[in-house]
Amino acid sequence: MKHSQKRQFKDKLYSQFARIGKALANNHRLELLELLGQAERSVEMLARETDLSVANASQHLQVLHKAGLLQSRREGTFIFYQLADGAFLLWQSLRDLAQKQIAEVEHLVASLKRDDQAIELKELQLLEDIVLLDVRPMNEYVAGHIPKAISMPIIELEMRLEILPKAFEIVAYCRGPFCVFADEAVALLRSHGFQARRLAFGLPDWQMAGYPVQKGVGA
Amino acid sequence: MKHSQKRQFKDKLYSQFARIGKALANNHRLELLELLGQAERSVEMLARETDLSVANASQHLQVLHKAGLLQSRREGTFIFYQLADGAFLLWQSLRDLAQKQIAEVEHLVASLKRDDQAIELKELQLLEDIVLLDVRPMNEYVAGHIPKAISMPIIELEMRLEILPKAFEIVAYCRGPFCVFADEAVALLRSHGFQARRLAFGLPDWQMAGYPVQKGVGA
């Protein structure tokens, strides 16, 4: 094989890889990936949750789909998108690299005045006598949650505070390290005299680490 | 926190993530990443190996650098770039997703008429009585290689065929699953009556899997 043929082959091959890179090159598309990492959704739901127009969300979803990052299925008039195999690992690698290498990310997270007592993956195993709250929207809890976690969407938390025990520490988790639901939950709980911390990670990270995931509404 | 404030925060955060996506959105930059996954290099070396002008290569390297994917150090008039922590995992996730999800990639690989007997990571452990050849350029071998592998750059292989034993199977590896050096080596070896196969993966994949890596020129 001549040099020019090799060059042509490499150009073609890496251009295919770059299709995935291009799909990752937009903030809205990354936000869509993060949402879809939690649970599948229709175009309209995704548009609403990302504050995009439906047409625009649809376009972005198609870019992700063509790059092999999403799978879709039709159900009546709805089209549900979900992550393709391997897409979460890619998003996770990107997210983690950004956290390590980009100073502005740290700066943004610092602006949340987040508690630095967040619990890492391995630490959670060792904790006993805690109440674990999944503060994501219900549909994400149903799609999968950490065993023993109670569904307590952040919007319902304040109303349902009285059912929580003050004798135990309360641990909240949400979508991932950059999701603020758990921070809001911890702040609210503490302001009402509870002892509370957040997990530093989300359900998909838990799942990727090989831990068991429970689906549906727990008995 | 109001909805509009949350939206602003998310837009800023995901825009930072998208900086990395944008860095991955070009075939030349991905090729640079793959090369740097093997060993650090100067701008000029990278330009030559990717058939880019030096100015253009420099620009692309700076894009990668600003996105946190590369680190650089000066040595005299040379600037050496190397992968930042976590950058190889990101490139590997992207590459593996492309292999699984993009049909054109499979099509391109098929055009190589590659032998499908390639040896996977776990299989290599079980093989005995083989001669393992690292057919990448010498500098990459020096930067790190699989223990017991012999450096045999593909351009030297034909000249040095006589030192190889016919009694053992010969196994060649190179940069990764899409590198053709090992395919060329296998083809050449077989045409000279050797029994030969390639590894399906490269040195960085071996290293990422937690196996030991030897540096320098083996004693």
Added chain:
DNA sequence: CATTTATTCAATTATTCAATAGAGTATTTG
């Protein structure tokens, strides 16, 4: 079978990106 709902397509505009050429900046060497 017309209407409604959910999604996609097509056309437009503003913005961003890739590549090039040539000038400019560090650093080493004679």
Added chain:
DNA sequence: CAAATACTCTATTGAATAATTGAATAAATG
């Protein structure tokens, strides 16, 4: 300190992308 080497910056060009709007599909409903 002048020349050589290695790299970076700037300006320009043409190409690609993002968001918007309104029209066009596909499937379900009355």
